[in-house]
Amino acid sequence: MSVNDTSRHPTDQVAFQNLYDNHRERLLASVTGMVRDKNRAEDITAAAFQIAWEKRAQFRGQSSLATWLHAIAFNEARRGWRLDQRARLESIDRPQSPQVAEPNRLSEALEQSEYRDRVRKALNRIPAKCRRLLVNHFVNGHSVERIARRERIPCGTVFSRIFTAKRLLRQAWETMT
Numbered sequence: 001m002s003v004n005d006t007s008r009h010p011t012d013q014v015a016f017q018n019l020y021d022n023h024r025e026r027l028l029a030s031v032t033g034m035v036r037d038k039n040r041a042e043d044i045t046a047a048a049f050q051i052a053w054e055k056r057a058q059f060r061g062q063s064s065l066a067t068w069l070h071a072i073a074f075n076e077a078r079r080g081w082r083l084d085q086r087a088r089l090e091s092i093d094r095p096q097s098p099q100v101a102e103p104n105r106l107s108e109a110l111e112q113s114e115y116r117d118r119v120r121k122a123l124n125r126i127p128a129k130c131r132r133l134l135v136n137h138f139v140n141g142h143s144v145e146r147i148a149r150r151e152r153i154p155c156g157t158v159f160s161r162i163f164t165a166k167r168l169l170r171q172a173w174e175t176m177t
Contacts, residue, residue: 020156048073130165
């Protein structure tokens with residue numbers, strides 16, 4: 001089945017779920033092998049499915065759907081690696097404050113408390129259904145499959161909503177700084 005054929009399904013949810021069900025395990029295994037970090041691999045895999053779905057009209061069928069998904073995931077992994085490298089280089093250029101060299105336990109506790117408050121405020125700025133998925137997955141450590149069963153929605157929908165929720169949280173965070 002090509003991505004373009006998925007537009008003939010009765011709903012986008014069914015088409016996305018089929019795409020997810022047919023390719024998720026193999027793609028996740030490949031990405032995990034690339035990045036050597038299960039959580040990061042899940043994020044990249046979710047992003048790859050989201051990008052593939054958004055750009056499904058661009059799939060020309062010159063390669064298999066699996067090859068196309070792998071290329072998208074590889075590009076996402078590479079983009080993430082470049083961003084990490086850039087952040088590391090920027091942190092090297094920044095002079096460290098004396099507080100980092102000799103941490104004060106009280107100021108560390110205050111900073112952590114302030115940071116947690118900012119995270120809560122940012123979370124409160126995103127829709128409740130997105131917030132609930134983020135908390136269940138990243139804070140409570142629930143698997144996508146468990147969340148899907150609990151919410152009574154397909155796994156592909158959970159991945160899509162988590163991906164969207166992370167983007168919304170990032171935007172909320174940036175507006176707070």
